[in-house]
Amino acid sequence: MVPISPSQTPRSSDKAGRDLRSGEGSFNGRPDKEKGVNVQVIVRCRPLSEDEARIHTPVVISCNDNKREVCAVQTIANKQIDRTFLFDKNGEYPSDAGVIPRAVRQIFDILEAQHAEYSMKVTFLELYNEEISDLLAPEETSKFPEDKSKKPIALMEDGKGGVFVRGLEEEIAMSERIERMELDLDSRDKQLAELQDLYNSQQQSTAELSDKLEKTELFKGITSEADALLHDLQHSLQSQEKKLTAYAEQQREAHNRAVETTRSISQITVNFFRTLDGHASMLGQIFEEAQTNNDQKLSELEKKFEECAAHEEKQLLAKVAELLAGSNARKKKLVKCAIVELRESTASRTSKLQQEMSTMQETTGSIKAEWTSYTQSAESHFLEDTASVQIGKGDMEDVLHKCMEQAKLGAQQWKSAQESLLHLEKTNVASVDEIVRGGMDTIDILRGRFSSAVSSALEDTDTGSQNLLSSIDRSLQLDHEACGNLDSMIVPCCGDLRDLNSGHYHKIVEITENAGKCLLEEYTVDQPSCSTPKKRPINPSSVTSIEELRTPSFEELLSVFWDAKSSKQANGDAKHILEAAVAMRDSRVPLTALN
Incomplete structure (x- = not known):
């Protein structure tokens, strides 16, 4: 590889055979124009010519024809010459590293050595059979490989004697490691696309098998087993596809995050x-x-x-x-x-x-x-x-x-x-016919048995309905008798309650009158007078009189109530019994006149 400094930029007037690939002519086959080319050539990847070898031109990477690592095909005067070159740089790259990552590394080394501000964008293209293809363009996976539509790429001239390709995917290059990573991701995407095509073909074959199974209508037991087997196979394939896609997405997201973090930190x-x-x-x-x-x-x-x-x-x-x-x-x-x-x-x-x-x-x-x-x-x-x-x-x-x-x-x-x-x-087929005939005979026998059973069941339902109606009539008659007995018991009870309420009302009136008379007339302590009041002798109550004022116990009151009720039912004189009970209950003297 021959390094070219920025001052050694080739012009169309300096060199007639200018080539961006191997220095053997123009990129598009046209003759060079008289205008200068605004292209800074940093390094050329080609073998040394005889003149350069004779004048001992300095080289960046040595070439060895004995080791078959990279093969470059050159076409000179309609003759193909195969040459093999070994590109190595102190063991920093693996053995399978090609020209592209090494060229990118060389470009970064030169730009960083100049200590200048730069922004580098990288495009990768492939020229094969007179067709240009973009290596960084995302491939659209379709069901049939023939349906893939390629992105149009145009080879144009910039007006200064140089050429450029329009329509290529550009990526901002921050480091040569990132570029290698992106190329690895693109290769993984291509492998995943191939795996997806293989899975689609397998799924199509399973769909054809399922269609064949649906066409058969007889012997459902065996076909159901085959359907279950195919369903399990399809389910396993779908689960494997989901796992593969999830794993691929995780790997891609992890690589994208690493790329973004390194880019942001470097910036x-x-x-x-x-x-x-x-x-x-x-x-x-x-x-x-x-x-x-x-x-x-x-x-x-x-x-x-x-x-x-x-x-x-x-x-x-x-x-x-x-x-x-x-x-x-x-x-x-x-x-x-x-x-x-x-x-x-x-x-x-x-x-x-x-x-x-x-x-x-x-x-x-x-x-x-x-x-x-x-x-x-x-x-x-x-x-x-x-x-x-x-x-x-x-x-x-x-x-x-x-x-x-x-x-x-x-x-x-x-x-x-x-x-x-x-x-x-x-x-x-014969066994099915015999089974059908036997089924018809059994159906006739079952039909006769069913008709006899239905007639006996109808007779049983008639007798049961008659018995039910007779039991309902008997229960209604018993209900009417019970209602009459209850009415005969409730009517005298209602009369007794009315008599009790009237007697209670009269006693309340009598008590209120006696209370007013006692408080207003008999228990007047002092009369208004102009004389000086004198001390009066007071006789205090004895212990027996105080004990007589105590309320009887609940058992005594309950026994008096039940005695009064029994005497009322025996004699029918409710008023006399109530007066006796009241007299017995309130036999004590409520108050004593002192005046």
Whole structure:
């Protein structure tokens, strides 16, 4: 590989046979124009020519014709020349790394060595059989491979003598590792698409088998077993498909997250270093401006002082020569002291600024070390993810192999089931006819038995309904008799209740009248008079009289109530019994007149 510096950019006037692939002509076969090409060639991937080998042109990667690692086919004057080259760079790449990742790595190395701001976009195309295909374009999986529509890609000229391809998928390149990861993801997507096509063909074959099973209407038992077997096979295939798709989605999401995080972190670090460089440059400019301003001020001050001193010396030279000389010396000393102080202050400021710059450099170094450790950890995680993806790929291949074996086993079982169905169809027709005849005879016998059973059941229902009606009439008669007995018991009870209420009312009226008479007439303690009241003798009640005032117990009252009720039922004189009960219950004297 021959490196080309930016100053060695080929022009159409410098080289007539310009080629973007191998340097053997134009990319589109047209002759070069007289205009210049605005293309910066960083590196060419081609073998050395005789002139370049003779003048010992410096190369980036050596080529070895004895090892068959990468094969490049060149067409010169309608002749195909096969050459094999080994591209190696100190063992950093695996043995199967091709030209594309190595070229991307070389481009990044050159751009980072220049310490310039750049934004790089990568497109990958393939030229085969005079057709251009985009390697980064997402493929649309369809049921039939013939239905896949390719994205149109146009080869155009930029107006400056160069060519470009329109319609390619672009990806922002932050690191060559990310580009390799995206290419691996594209290859995995293609493998998943192939697996999906294989599964669709398997599903179509199972659908055809299910259609054949639906066409057979006889011998449902055997066909149901075959349907269950095919259903289990289809269910297992669907579950395997779901697992495969879920695993693929998880792997793709994990890789996408890793790519996004690395991109965002790299962008943040780039912006941080840019701002840090900007601040450092601003501090340097401020320090330089301050130093130049101080120097200018000091020089102006010295000039002004010298002019003033000379002017004063000319005016006062005759009068005060000695005094003027002493004053000039003192002033010069003061000015020198001031200048020394200013220089010391500027030196201290410069030392402080240098210390700040050193601390900033230390922080940038620590940040760079942390960034390198993070990139190493991200690379290790990426390697682990790729290993897990390889393991999942092996598992998917094993599962697909098992599914194919199950499908073959199902097809063999279907063939054997079909043969057994045909044999049973021939052997069981006579048995089915005999079964039908026997069924008809048994149906006739059962019909006679059923008619006799129905007639006996109707007779039993008639007798049962008559018995039920007679029992209902008897129960109604008993209900009427019970109602009459209850009415004969309730009527005298209602009369007794009315008599009791009337007697209770009369007694209440009598009690209220007696209470008013006693309280208003008999128990007046003092009469209004104008004389002085005198002490009156009072006879206190005895213990026996107090005991007589106590209320009888509940048992005594209950016995009196039941005696009164029994005497009422015996004699019929309710009023006399109630008066006796009241007299017995209230035999005590309620109050005693003291006046």
